[in-house]
Amino acid sequence: MIRRKFTGLLLCSAFAMSCAHAESSQTKTITLQDLSTEQSVGHVTVSESDHGLVFTPNLSGLTPGIHGFHVHENPDCGTAVKEGETIIGGAAGSHYDPENTNNHGYPWSEDAHLGDLPALYVAQDGTAATPVLAPRLSLDDIDARALIIHAHGDNYSDTPKPLGGGGKRVACGVIDFDKQSHS
Template sequence: MAKTNHSDQIIFSMFAVLIATTVNAGTVTSDIYTTNGTSAGKVVFEDSQYGLLIKPQLTGLPAGIHGFHIHQHPDCGDHAMNAGGHLDPANTNSHQGPYGQGHLGDLPVLMVDSKGTAITPLLAPRLKTKDIQGHSIMVHEGGDNYSDNPPLGGGGTRIACGKISL
């Protein structure tokens, strides 16, 4: 019967923890609530070689195209107004969409089907999970033209919000 070296066990345990941490390091999940406090589902964020993969699993939203953004603060209180404005760490003060050089929080629009469900994955090429932690995800009523005319792309009222944290 072979003897087990205590240091080998410690190294193996540390290796197992490292693997488990690495597997989960690039994924963040945010629970989403309407501004009335009703659960709307969740959004899963995953790092990919092309940027941040955003996988909505949302229900109970108005059908159509909606503005979708990362906002400054992880606070959805006061009908989501406590979330602040769009994430803009470079202070560009410019709404240019997910492929432009404006707000870092500008995401592709969220598509909600006629049953109120949003499950179409999106890609935000300028973001990684480390960029969005400690912020919030926001659904705005109406579309988004990715410009500042009308202001903030013409997106409307905040209708759903989720805190983004580990």
């Protein structure tokens, strides 16, 4: 099963737009906001495919480069206090990990958080439009969660820094399909 999904990941990465459109049975849209300004940075359309979920961003105003991109456990983008430190976007909780793997890893790894997504690429003009594929997720898995963009990249490991080294949370969107009409 992993081999089939990994092959699909490679194919959909190369042809992500056609995966999103040709195989989609349902699509949902998540609006994201900059956590420091509370202004919209755009939206991410999520589509079901034979190979998992395709996340297609239409974002702007972000820092160029590679960013950690994850589904978090709680449908809340508010601040939280953890060990006396205020964390912007902290109310979203940890990466979605229903199997309690306690392991950050590749999106196709069976022994990693289910909410680990491929890194988000942001172009020099601050826009993100390159789709990513999450081969182990379905729409049911991500409903009533949050989608987070982190300040830094993601090495898909807990070393040398925890959670891929993504750092602070810079953008967030609550995933609530009950508020959307079914498409």
